[in-house]
Amino acid sequence: MTLRTRFPDIPWTTRQVWQSPTVPWDLCDHERQAQLRVAWNAGDLRYKLHPGQREIYNHVFKSHKQVSSSMERVYGMDISRQWGKDFLMSAIGVGVALRRRRSTRIPYAAPTKDMLKEIIVPTMMDLFADCPPELLPQEISKGTFTRSADTLTWPWGARIVLVGVDLHPDRLRGPATYAFLFTEAAFTPNLVDLMDGVIMPQLLTEPEGFGIMASTPPVTPAHPWTTRYLPEMQGRGMYAKRVITDNPRLTEEQRRLWIDVHEHLFDRYFGRIDAGDNDAEVLQDDLQPLRQRLARIAPDATAGEVGKDAAGDGDDAEAGDAQSGIDAENAAYQHWVCRGRVKRQAGFTPR
Numbered sequence: 001m002t003l004r005t006r007f008p009d010i011p012w013t014t015r016q017v018w019q020s021p022t023v024p025w026d027l028c029d030h031e032r033q034a035q036l037r038v039a040w041n042a043g044d045l046r047y048k049l050h051p052g053q054r055e056i057y058n059h060v061f062k063s064h065k066q067v068s069s070s071m072e073r074v075y076g077m078d079i080s081r082q083w084g085k086d087f088l089m090s091a092i093g094v095g096v097a098l099r100r101r102r103s104t105r106i107p108y109a110a111p112t113k114d115m116l117k118e119i120i121v122p123t124m125m126d127l128f129a130d131c132p133p134e135l136l137p138q139e140i141s142k143g144t145f146t147r148s149a150d151t152l153t154w155p156w157g158a159r160i161v162l163v164g165v166d167l168h169p170d171r172l173r174g175p176a177t178y179a180f181l182f183t184e185a186a187f188t189p190n191l192v193d194l195m196d197g198v199i200m201p202q203l204l205t206e207p208e209g210f211g212i213m214a215s216t217p218p219v220t221p222a223h224p225w226t227t228r229y230l231p232e233m234q235g236r237g238m239y240a241k242r243v244i245t246d247n248p249r250l251t252e253e254q255r256r257l258w259i260d261v262h263e264h265l266f267d268r269y270f271g272r273i274d275a276g277d278n279d280a281e282v283l284q285d286d287l288q289p290l291r292q293r294l295a296r297i298a299p300d301a302t303a304g305e306v307g308k309d310a311a312g313d314g315d316d317a318e319a320g321d322a323q324s325g326i327d328a329e330n331a332a333y334q335h336w337v338c339r340g341r342v343k344r345q346a347g348f349t350p351r
Protein backbone atom coordinates (compact mmCIF):
# COMPACT_ATOMS: atom_id res chain seq x y z
CA MET A 1 0.00 0.00 0.00
CA THR A 2 1.36 3.42 -0.81
CA LEU A 3 1.49 6.31 1.59
CA ARG A 4 -1.18 8.11 -0.34
CA THR A 5 -3.76 5.34 0.00
CA ARG A 6 -2.88 4.69 3.59
CA PHE A 7 -3.34 8.35 4.42
CA PRO A 8 -6.21 9.56 2.26
CA ASP A 9 -6.33 13.18 1.23
CA ILE A 10 -7.84 15.45 3.77
CA PRO A 11 -10.48 17.92 2.60
CA TRP A 12 -9.05 21.36 1.96
CA THR A 13 -10.99 24.45 2.77
CA THR A 14 -10.07 27.56 0.86
CA ARG A 15 -8.29 29.02 3.85
CA GLN A 16 -5.97 26.06 4.01
CA VAL A 17 -4.30 26.64 0.67
CA TRP A 18 -0.93 28.28 0.35
CA GLN A 19 -0.79 31.50 2.23
CA SER A 20 1.94 34.03 1.72
CA PRO A 21 3.41 34.92 4.13
CA THR A 22 2.98 32.01 6.48
CA VAL A 23 1.17 33.19 9.57
CA PRO A 24 3.02 31.77 12.59
CA TRP A 25 1.09 29.36 14.78
CA ASP A 26 0.75 31.79 17.70
CA LEU A 27 -0.86 34.42 15.46
CA CYS A 28 -3.41 32.07 13.89
CA ASP A 29 -7.03 32.22 15.08
CA HIS A 30 -8.63 29.14 16.62
CA GLU A 31 -10.31 28.14 13.41
CA ARG A 32 -7.07 28.12 11.47
CA GLN A 33 -5.20 26.39 14.29
CA ALA A 34 -7.78 23.60 14.14
CA GLN A 35 -7.26 23.29 10.38
CA LEU A 36 -3.51 23.30 10.78
CA ARG A 37 -3.79 20.50 13.33
CA VAL A 38 -5.69 18.38 10.83
CA ALA A 39 -3.13 19.00 8.10
CA TRP A 40 -0.04 18.43 10.25
CA ASN A 41 -1.50 15.35 11.93
CA ALA A 42 -2.18 13.87 8.50
CA GLY A 43 1.39 14.74 7.45
CA ASP A 44 -0.06 16.47 4.42
CA LEU A 45 1.72 19.80 4.05
CA ARG A 46 0.57 20.58 0.54
CA TYR A 47 -1.31 23.61 1.79
CA LYS A 48 2.11 25.21 2.35
CA LEU A 49 3.29 24.86 -1.23
CA HIS A 50 3.14 27.38 -4.02
CA PRO A 51 1.27 26.15 -7.11
CA GLY A 52 4.43 25.05 -8.90
CA GLN A 53 5.66 23.13 -5.87
CA ARG A 54 2.27 21.48 -5.43
CA GLU A 55 2.36 20.30 -9.02
CA ILE A 56 5.72 18.60 -8.47
CA TYR A 57 4.66 17.19 -5.07
CA ASN A 58 1.72 15.49 -6.76
CA HIS A 59 3.91 14.30 -9.61
CA VAL A 60 6.48 12.78 -7.26
CA PHE A 61 3.93 10.49 -5.59
CA LYS A 62 2.09 9.77 -8.82
CA SER A 63 5.34 8.76 -10.51
CA HIS A 64 5.99 6.17 -7.79
CA LYS A 65 3.22 4.08 -9.28
CA GLN A 66 5.08 3.89 -12.59
CA VAL A 67 7.89 1.77 -11.19
CA SER A 68 7.83 -1.43 -9.22
CA SER A 69 10.87 -1.30 -6.98
CA SER A 70 12.22 1.21 -4.53
CA MET A 71 15.55 1.07 -6.40
CA GLU A 72 13.86 2.88 -9.29
CA ARG A 73 11.86 5.25 -7.14
CA VAL A 74 14.22 8.19 -7.28
CA TYR A 75 12.86 11.49 -8.52
CA GLY A 76 14.99 14.29 -9.98
CA MET A 77 14.31 18.01 -9.67
CA ASP A 78 16.33 19.96 -12.21
CA ILE A 79 15.42 23.37 -10.92
CA SER A 80 17.05 26.77 -10.78
CA ARG A 81 17.95 28.72 -7.70
CA GLN A 82 15.46 29.99 -5.20
CA TRP A 83 12.51 28.28 -6.78
CA GLY A 84 11.81 26.48 -3.54
CA LYS A 85 13.36 23.04 -4.04
CA ASP A 86 14.46 22.65 -0.46
CA PHE A 87 11.17 23.90 0.91
CA LEU A 88 9.40 21.31 -1.22
CA MET A 89 11.77 18.48 -0.25
CA SER A 90 11.48 19.50 3.40
CA ALA A 91 7.68 19.44 3.18
CA ILE A 92 7.84 15.96 1.66
CA GLY A 93 10.36 14.67 4.21
CA VAL A 94 8.56 16.13 7.21
CA GLY A 95 5.25 14.85 5.83
CA VAL A 96 6.63 11.31 5.68
CA ALA A 97 8.01 11.58 9.22
CA LEU A 98 4.56 12.63 10.44
CA ARG A 99 2.61 10.05 8.46
CA ARG A 100 4.72 7.05 9.40
CA ARG A 101 4.27 6.95 13.14
CA ARG A 102 7.16 4.58 13.65
CA SER A 103 10.91 4.27 13.35
CA THR A 104 11.79 6.00 10.08
CA ARG A 105 15.11 7.47 9.06
CA ILE A 106 15.28 10.12 6.36
CA PRO A 107 18.78 11.37 5.54
CA TYR A 108 18.78 14.85 3.99
CA ALA A 109 22.13 15.29 2.29
CA ALA A 110 23.92 18.40 1.08
CA PRO A 111 27.39 18.67 -0.51
CA THR A 112 28.85 20.45 2.52
CA LYS A 113 28.12 20.92 6.19
CA ASP A 114 28.04 24.70 5.67
CA MET A 115 25.32 24.32 3.10
CA LEU A 116 23.16 22.52 5.64
CA LYS A 117 23.33 25.56 7.87
CA GLU A 118 22.82 28.04 5.10
CA ILE A 119 20.08 26.45 3.07
CA ILE A 120 18.35 23.68 4.94
CA VAL A 121 18.15 24.97 8.50
CA PRO A 122 16.46 28.32 7.67
CA THR A 123 14.10 26.62 5.23
CA MET A 124 13.09 24.05 7.84
CA MET A 125 12.51 26.83 10.35
CA ASP A 126 10.21 28.54 7.84
CA LEU A 127 8.37 25.29 7.25
CA PHE A 128 7.66 24.75 10.94
CA ALA A 129 6.44 28.33 11.55
CA ASP A 130 2.80 27.24 11.68
CA CYS A 131 3.26 23.72 13.04
CA PRO A 132 1.11 22.88 16.08
CA PRO A 133 3.51 22.86 19.06
CA GLU A 134 2.82 19.22 19.97
CA LEU A 135 3.98 18.04 16.54
CA LEU A 136 7.22 19.99 16.43
CA PRO A 137 10.38 17.90 16.34
CA GLN A 138 12.16 17.87 19.67
CA GLU A 139 15.15 19.91 18.48
CA ILE A 140 12.89 22.75 17.32
CA SER A 141 10.87 22.74 20.56
CA LYS A 142 14.10 22.89 22.52
CA GLY A 143 15.65 25.49 20.23
CA THR A 144 18.81 23.47 19.55
CA PHE A 145 18.30 22.88 15.83
CA THR A 146 19.58 26.19 14.45
CA ARG A 147 22.89 25.72 16.23
CA SER A 148 23.44 22.02 15.75
CA ALA A 149 21.99 21.61 12.21
CA ASP A 150 21.98 17.93 12.95
CA THR A 151 18.73 15.99 13.34
CA LEU A 152 14.97 16.46 13.64
CA THR A 153 13.40 13.84 15.88
CA TRP A 154 9.83 12.90 16.72
CA PRO A 155 8.90 10.81 19.78
CA TRP A 156 7.72 7.84 17.67
CA GLY A 157 11.20 7.37 16.23
CA ALA A 158 10.97 9.30 12.97
CA ARG A 159 14.15 11.21 12.22
CA ILE A 160 15.37 13.54 9.52
CA VAL A 161 19.15 13.37 9.64
CA LEU A 162 21.03 16.26 8.07
CA VAL A 163 24.21 15.08 6.39
CA GLY A 164 27.02 17.21 5.00
CA VAL A 165 28.64 14.62 2.77
CA ASP A 166 32.00 16.43 2.76
CA LEU A 167 32.57 15.70 6.45
CA HIS A 168 30.18 12.96 7.55
CA PRO A 169 29.12 10.74 4.64
CA ASP A 170 28.78 7.87 7.14
CA ARG A 171 25.65 9.55 8.50
CA LEU A 172 23.88 8.68 5.25
CA ARG A 173 23.70 5.13 6.52
CA GLY A 174 21.50 3.84 9.33
CA PRO A 175 18.72 1.48 10.30
CA ALA A 176 15.18 2.01 8.98
CA THR A 177 16.25 4.34 6.17
CA TYR A 178 12.98 4.79 4.33
CA ALA A 179 13.58 7.80 2.10
CA PHE A 180 16.44 10.08 1.22
CA LEU A 181 16.63 13.68 0.09
CA PHE A 182 19.71 15.05 -1.64
CA THR A 183 20.05 18.75 -2.31
CA GLU A 184 22.45 20.32 -4.82
CA ALA A 185 23.53 16.83 -5.83
CA ALA A 186 25.34 18.27 -8.84
CA PHE A 187 27.82 19.93 -6.50
CA THR A 188 28.92 16.72 -4.83
CA PRO A 189 32.23 15.50 -6.25
CA ASN A 190 31.77 11.82 -5.29
CA LEU A 191 28.06 11.56 -6.05
CA VAL A 192 28.26 8.16 -7.78
CA ASP A 193 30.17 6.54 -4.90
CA LEU A 194 27.68 7.84 -2.38
CA MET A 195 24.66 6.78 -4.41
CA ASP A 196 25.88 3.35 -5.47
CA GLY A 197 27.81 2.51 -2.35
CA VAL A 198 25.70 3.93 0.45
CA ILE A 199 22.31 5.36 -0.42
CA MET A 200 20.77 2.98 -2.95
CA PRO A 201 21.67 -0.29 -1.18
CA GLN A 202 19.61 0.89 1.80
CA LEU A 203 16.51 1.27 -0.37
CA LEU A 204 16.80 -2.40 -1.38
CA THR A 205 15.39 -3.48 1.95
CA GLU A 206 12.60 -0.86 1.95
CA PRO A 207 10.18 -1.86 -0.82
CA GLU A 208 8.12 1.29 -0.35
CA GLY A 209 11.11 3.57 0.08
CA PHE A 210 11.98 6.40 -2.26
CA GLY A 211 14.41 9.22 -2.91
CA ILE A 212 14.47 12.73 -4.27
CA MET A 213 17.51 14.42 -5.73
CA ALA A 214 17.44 18.10 -6.53
CA SER A 215 19.94 20.46 -7.99
CA THR A 216 20.63 23.53 -9.99
CA PRO A 217 22.79 22.73 -13.02
CA PRO A 218 26.42 21.93 -12.20
CA VAL A 219 29.34 24.18 -13.05
CA THR A 220 30.96 21.24 -14.85
CA PRO A 221 28.51 19.78 -17.41
CA ALA A 222 30.41 16.47 -17.33
CA HIS A 223 29.16 15.87 -13.79
CA PRO A 224 27.26 12.56 -13.44
CA TRP A 225 24.20 14.57 -12.38
CA THR A 226 23.93 15.65 -16.03
CA THR A 227 25.42 12.65 -17.79
CA ARG A 228 23.85 9.85 -15.73
CA TYR A 229 21.22 10.73 -13.16
CA LEU A 230 19.07 13.23 -15.04
CA PRO A 231 18.77 11.02 -18.16
CA GLU A 232 17.95 7.99 -15.99
CA MET A 233 15.30 9.81 -13.99
CA GLN A 234 13.90 11.39 -17.15
CA GLY A 235 13.70 7.94 -18.74
CA ARG A 236 11.57 6.71 -15.85
CA GLY A 237 9.30 9.77 -15.96
CA MET A 238 10.47 10.80 -12.51
CA TYR A 239 11.75 14.19 -13.37
CA ALA A 240 10.82 17.86 -13.29
CA LYS A 241 12.56 20.87 -14.75
CA ARG A 242 11.77 24.44 -13.74
CA VAL A 243 13.55 27.72 -14.28
CA ILE A 244 13.67 30.76 -12.06
CA THR A 245 10.96 32.59 -13.97
CA ASP A 246 8.50 29.80 -13.09
CA ASN A 247 8.60 30.91 -9.47
CA PRO A 248 5.25 32.50 -8.57
CA ARG A 249 6.75 34.03 -5.46
CA LEU A 250 8.75 36.59 -7.42
CA THR A 251 7.58 39.97 -8.65
CA GLU A 252 8.62 41.08 -12.13
CA GLU A 253 11.31 43.27 -10.68
CA GLN A 254 12.64 40.42 -8.62
CA ARG A 255 12.65 38.10 -11.61
CA ARG A 256 14.85 40.52 -13.51
CA LEU A 257 17.10 40.91 -10.51
CA TRP A 258 17.48 37.21 -10.00
CA ILE A 259 18.49 36.78 -13.58
CA ASP A 260 20.82 39.78 -13.71
CA VAL A 261 22.48 39.40 -10.37
CA HIS A 262 21.53 36.43 -8.35
CA GLU A 263 22.34 33.68 -10.81
CA HIS A 264 25.83 35.12 -11.34
CA LEU A 265 26.53 35.68 -7.72
CA PHE A 266 25.31 32.29 -6.65
CA ASP A 267 27.12 30.61 -9.51
CA ARG A 268 30.28 32.09 -8.10
CA TYR A 269 29.28 31.00 -4.63
CA PHE A 270 28.53 27.42 -5.61
CA GLY A 271 31.41 27.35 -8.07
CA ARG A 272 33.76 28.13 -5.24
CA ILE A 273 32.32 25.47 -3.01
CA ASP A 274 32.77 23.10 -5.92
CA ALA A 275 36.39 24.19 -6.12
CA GLY A 276 36.84 23.42 -2.46
CA ASP A 277 36.78 27.02 -1.21
CA ASN A 278 34.68 26.92 1.90
CA ASP A 279 35.69 30.16 3.48
CA ALA A 280 32.30 31.07 4.91
CA GLU A 281 33.22 34.63 5.83
CA VAL A 282 34.40 35.56 2.38
CA LEU A 283 31.28 34.01 0.89
CA GLN A 284 29.12 35.94 3.33
CA ASP A 285 30.81 39.20 2.28
CA ASP A 286 30.10 38.36 -1.34
CA LEU A 287 26.44 37.82 -0.61
CA GLN A 288 25.97 41.05 1.33
CA PRO A 289 25.35 43.43 -1.61
CA LEU A 290 22.78 41.01 -3.00
CA ARG A 291 20.98 40.84 0.32
CA GLN A 292 20.84 44.61 0.47
CA ARG A 293 19.49 45.03 -3.04
CA LEU A 294 16.77 42.47 -2.56
CA ALA A 295 15.80 43.84 0.82
CA ARG A 296 15.04 47.19 -0.83
CA ILE A 297 12.47 45.79 -3.24
CA ALA A 298 8.95 46.83 -2.29
CA PRO A 299 7.31 43.74 -0.86
CA ASP A 300 3.69 44.84 -1.40
CA ALA A 301 3.73 43.88 -5.05
CA THR A 302 4.09 40.24 -4.07
CA ALA A 303 0.63 39.89 -2.58
CA GLY A 304 -1.21 40.73 -5.81
CA GLU A 305 1.14 38.68 -7.96
CA VAL A 306 0.85 35.70 -5.71
CA GLY A 307 -2.92 35.92 -5.68
CA LYS A 308 -3.04 36.06 -9.45
CA ASP A 309 -0.73 33.10 -9.79
CA ALA A 310 -2.67 31.05 -7.30
CA ALA A 311 -5.90 31.94 -9.09
CA GLY A 312 -4.41 30.74 -12.35
CA ASP A 313 -3.68 27.34 -10.89
CA GLY A 314 -6.18 24.93 -12.45
CA ASP A 315 -7.04 22.83 -9.38
CA ASP A 316 -7.43 25.74 -7.10
CA ALA A 317 -9.15 28.45 -9.05
CA GLU A 318 -11.62 29.09 -6.28
CA ALA A 319 -8.94 28.91 -3.67
CA GLY A 320 -6.93 31.37 -5.71
CA ASP A 321 -9.61 34.03 -5.40
CA ALA A 322 -9.68 33.51 -1.68
CA GLN A 323 -5.91 33.64 -1.74
CA SER A 324 -5.90 37.16 -3.20
CA GLY A 325 -8.08 38.28 -0.34
CA ILE A 326 -5.94 36.61 2.25
CA ASP A 327 -2.81 38.10 0.78
CA ALA A 328 -4.31 41.56 0.74
CA GLU A 329 -5.29 41.18 4.40
CA ASN A 330 -1.77 40.22 5.18
CA ALA A 331 -0.07 43.15 3.50
CA ALA A 332 0.76 44.93 6.74
CA TYR A 333 2.04 41.78 8.31
CA GLN A 334 4.10 41.15 5.22
CA HIS A 335 5.90 44.44 5.65
CA TRP A 336 6.92 43.39 9.09
CA VAL A 337 8.09 39.97 8.01
CA CYS A 338 9.99 41.31 5.06
CA ARG A 339 11.95 43.80 7.03
CA GLY A 340 13.27 41.22 9.46
CA ARG A 341 13.32 38.04 7.48
CA VAL A 342 14.43 39.01 4.05
CA LYS A 343 17.57 40.60 5.35
CA ARG A 344 18.28 37.65 7.56
CA GLN A 345 17.85 35.07 4.84
CA ALA A 346 20.17 36.27 2.15
CA GLY A 347 17.46 38.46 0.64
CA PHE A 348 15.29 35.51 -0.17
CA THR A 349 11.89 36.35 -1.43
CA PRO A 350 9.66 38.71 0.52
CA ARG A 351 6.61 37.08 1.92
Ligand SMILES: Nc1ncnc2c1ncn2[C@@H]1O[C@H](COP(=O)(O)OP(=O)(O)OP(=O)(O)O)[C@@H](O)[C@H]1O
Pocket: 022, 048, 049, 050, 053, 080, 081, 082, 083, 084, 085, 086, 087, 088, 119, 122, 123, 126, 127, 216, 345, 348, 349
Ligand atom coordinates in the same frame (compact mmCIF):
# COMPACT_ATOMS: atom_id res chain seq x y z
N1 LIG B 1 5.87 27.57 -0.44
C1 LIG B 1 6.62 28.38 0.28
N2 LIG B 1 6.08 29.12 1.27
C2 LIG B 1 6.85 29.95 2.00
N3 LIG B 1 8.18 30.12 1.84
C3 LIG B 1 8.77 29.41 0.86
C4 LIG B 1 8.04 28.51 0.03
N4 LIG B 1 8.89 27.97 -0.85
C5 LIG B 1 10.10 28.48 -0.58
N5 LIG B 1 10.04 29.36 0.45
C6 LIG B 1 11.14 30.15 0.99
O1 LIG B 1 11.84 30.72 -0.12
C7 LIG B 1 13.23 30.63 0.08
C8 LIG B 1 13.84 29.78 -1.03
O2 LIG B 1 13.34 28.46 -0.95
P1 LIG B 1 14.32 27.20 -1.03
O3 LIG B 1 15.53 27.38 -0.19
O4 LIG B 1 13.49 26.01 -0.83
O5 LIG B 1 14.72 27.32 -2.57
P2 LIG B 1 15.81 26.52 -3.38
O6 LIG B 1 15.25 26.30 -4.74
O7 LIG B 1 16.26 25.34 -2.62
O8 LIG B 1 16.93 27.64 -3.44
P3 LIG B 1 18.55 27.51 -3.61
O9 LIG B 1 18.77 27.26 -5.06
O10 LIG B 1 19.07 28.84 -3.19
O11 LIG B 1 19.01 26.38 -2.75
C9 LIG B 1 13.44 30.04 1.46
O12 LIG B 1 13.58 31.11 2.37
C10 LIG B 1 12.17 29.29 1.72
O13 LIG B 1 11.88 29.18 3.10
Ligand SMILES: [Mg+2]
Pocket: 085, 086, 119, 183
Ligand atom coordinates in the same frame (compact mmCIF):
# COMPACT_ATOMS: atom_id res chain seq x y z
MG1 LIG C 1 18.21 24.84 -2.01
